[in-house]
Amino acid sequence: MKVSAARRTELQHEVTPSTPTEDGRALPVTCSREDAAWIHETLRRAGLPATISRRLVLLLLRKHPVRHMSPEQLCAAMTRLPDATGISTFRRAIHELAHLNLLARIFVPSSGSGINFYELPDHPAHAHFYCTECRRIEEIHDDPLISLQNRRLLRHGLTPNALVQTAWVGLCAACQADGAIDISAR
Numbered sequence: 558m559k560v561s562a563a564r565r566t567e568l569q570h571e572v573t574p575s576t577p578t579e580d581g582r583a584l585p586v587t588c589s590r591e592d593a594a595w596i597h598e599t600l601r602r603a604g605l606p607a608t609i610s611r612r613l614v615l616l617l618l619r620k621h622p623v624r625h626m627s628p629e630q631l632c633a634a635m636t637r638l639p640d641a642t643g644i645s646t647f648r649r650a651i652h653e654l655a656h657l658n659l660l661a662r663i664f665v666p667s668s669g670s671g672i673n674f675y676e677l678p679d680h681p682a683h684a685h686f687y688c689t690e691c692r693r694i695e696e697i698h699d700d701p702l703i704s705l706q707n708r709r710l711l712r713h714g715l716t717p718n719a720l721v722q723t724a725w726v727g728l729c730a731a732c733q734a735d736g737a738i739d740i741s742a743r
């Protein structure tokens with residue numbers, strides 16, 4: 558029986574969590590048959606060919622233990638996958654998927670020109686907080702806060718795009734307990 562290139566790639570992804578990489582470390586993500594079907598369906602509904610780059614972006618954001626990832630983190634994780642592809646094509650796929658609302662973007666107004674993080678838009682509406690010490694994004698699930706913010710904006714005739722957000726910046730509870738000082742305020 559002939560196996561198509563797309564199916565061969567799916568099969569390659571059907572690895573167990575303990576599958577080692579060449580340097581002996583476990584792969585950071587695995588792709589089950591269900592994940593592969595979801596990825597194909599997501600791209601099909603968006604009318605996009607299921608290129609390897611698009612599939613890897615969706616796979617990483619669906620399966621990587623870190624939910625919110627910057628392009629740099631995504632690229633680093635991608636290069637360790639069995640089907641690693643070119644960095645520039647992969648970066649283009651990230652921006653393209655975000656542009657088509659298949660990804661949500663969280664902008665962190667940090668030093669320099671800021672940092673973008675991406676996630677799948679599959680959680681209920683939430684806000685984000687970026688810790689300048691441990692550099693992690695925390696989700697804030699607080700319906701009254703979100704609806705108050707949206708109501709106030711609507712009163713000004715403004716409709717926020719839920720898939721593009723700016724994060725609050727400061728120190729998370731754990732870093733405050735460790736005595737960290739927010740250098741972003743200086």
Ligand SMILES: [Zn+2]
Pocket residue numbers: 688689690691692693728729730731732733
């Ligand atoms: Zn922290």
Ligand SMILES: [Zn+2]
Pocket residue numbers: 625676680683685696
């Ligand atoms: Zn989030």
